[in-house]
Amino acid sequence: MILYSLIRLLLIELLLRSVLGANIRAIYLFKDVLKSNTTALTNSGFNSLVIFGVGILEDGSIMYYSNTPGSTDVKIASGGTYTGGDALAAKVKSFKASSSSVDRVEISMNSQHVKDLMAKPGPGTDTPLAKNFAAVKTAWGLDAVNNDDESLYDVGSTVTFAKMLNKIGYKYTGAPYTNTAFWKSVISQANQGLAEPNLLFDRAYLQCYDGGAGNIPSSWASTLGLKVVPLVWVTNDSKPSYGTTPTAAKTKFQGWNSSGGVVGGGYWNDYDIEKMGTSYTEYGAALSSVFP
Ligand SMILES: *[C@@H]1O[C@H](CO)[C@@H](O)[C@H](O)[C@H]1NC(C)=O
Ligand SMILES: *[C@@H]1O[C@H](CO)[C@@H](O)[C@H](O)[C@H]1NC(C)=O
Ligand SMILES: CC(=O)N[C@H]1CO[C@H](CO)[C@@H](O)[C@@H]1O
Numbered sequence: 001m002i003l004y005s006l007i008r009l010l011l012i013e014l015l016l017r018s019v020l021g022a023n024i025r026a027i028y029l030f031k032d033v034l035k036s037n038t039t040a041l042t043n044s045g046f047n048s049l050v051i052f053g054v055g056i057l058e059d060g061s062i063m064y065y066s067n068t069p070g071s072t073d074v075k076i077a078s079g080g081t082y083t084g085g086d087a088l089a090a091k092v093k094s095f096k097a098s099s100s101s102v103d104r105v106e107i108s109m110n111s112q113h114v115k116d117l118m119a120k121p122g123p124g125t126d127t128p129l130a131k132n133f134a135a136v137k138t139a140w141g142l143d144a145v146n147n148d149d150e151s152l153y154d155v156g157s158t159v160t161f162a163k164m165l166n167k168i169g170y171k172y173t174g175a176p177y178t179n180t181a182f183w184k185s186v187i188s189q190a191n192q193g194l195a196e197p198n199l200l201f202d203r204a205y206l207q208c209y210d211g212g213a214g215n216i217p218s219s220w221a222s223t224l225g226l227k228v229v230p231l232v233w234v235t236n237d238s239k240p241s242y243g244t245t246p247t248a249a250k251t252k253f254q255g256w257n258s259s260g261g262v263v264g265g266g267y268w269n270d271y272d273i274e275k276m277g278t279s280y281t282e283y284g285a286a287l288s289s290v291f292p
Helices: 002-020 038-042 086-094 114-119 128-140 155-167 180-190 217-224 246-259 270-276 280-290
Strands: 024-029 048-056 062-064 074-078 104-109 144-147 171-174 201-207 229-233 264-268
Touching: 024 201, 024 229, 024 270, 024 280, 038 086, 038 280, 048 264, 062 128, 074 128, 086 128, 104 128, 114 155, 128 155, 144 155, 144 201, 155 171, 155 180, 171 180, 180 201, 180 217, 201 217, 217 246, 229 246, 246 264, 246 280, 264 280, 270 280
Parallel strands: 024 048, 024 264, 048 104, 104 144, 144 171, 171 201, 201 229, 229 264
Antiparallel strands: 048 062, 062 074
């Protein structure tokens, strides 16, 4: 009887967690995914990988910008077809292999050409842009598109684009660091008439470093009407003052967790962990201890 009750409690807990998503452990992949340490990324407790450096061209083709010395940029979809090659597809698909802790993979992009393409040819699912996103989704096994708009901030075209992506099976997320008014409008319009767990805009990865260093996750969550996933920047020799060790990250996540309004945490970015020779295991463990 006791065992049965325990199992039932455990199942309810797991169900609640999956519904509420209260344990997001994310990392942004700045380094070319063909060069980063896949074993470490998929075995250190992270459950969400966000591939940085995707962009849209004027004709609706999609690029993957490598951001890594010695790597080249790749056109990953054009004319409604996946063009990124088998190696890249196999690599990204392997992130969610059965042995991996990862269950969600997103691509992160800015708002380049979104407004123009939403105006013409528009957000139909038969447009080159929509077909290209569908092709990449299938080839890479993606779950969401992450909006890292840090300059254009056009609410109307952003919401239209998010709804187009939703029609082809993507969730939509954001990486805000400033401009609460923009994000609040996008979230409320994208999620109009929807409720957990079926939100379209279902995650806000809040930058709490660099330009966003003063951000308070609980305040953002109440303004946005959506709990947030605060991000810290790992130890980095580019802007060392924002560098956060695993120990310091754990302290920050604990503080934010106790203030409320958060559903996990995450890091900007894998490149710096590898360049600085710090430990994926330790960064992952800092998240797992606060957001198990
Ligand atoms: C990749 O990560 C694994 C596990 O953390 C580690 O054992 C291995 O040495 C790393 N590989 C490289 C090339 O750094
Ligand atoms: C996180 O916050 C929740 C809710 O306040 C609390 O129950 C939990 O113990 C906290 N976790 C840690 C590791 O501090
Ligand atoms: C060592 C280093 O310069 N690392 C990176 C820190 O992050 C920025 C982006 O925010 C990269 O451009 C750097 O390469």
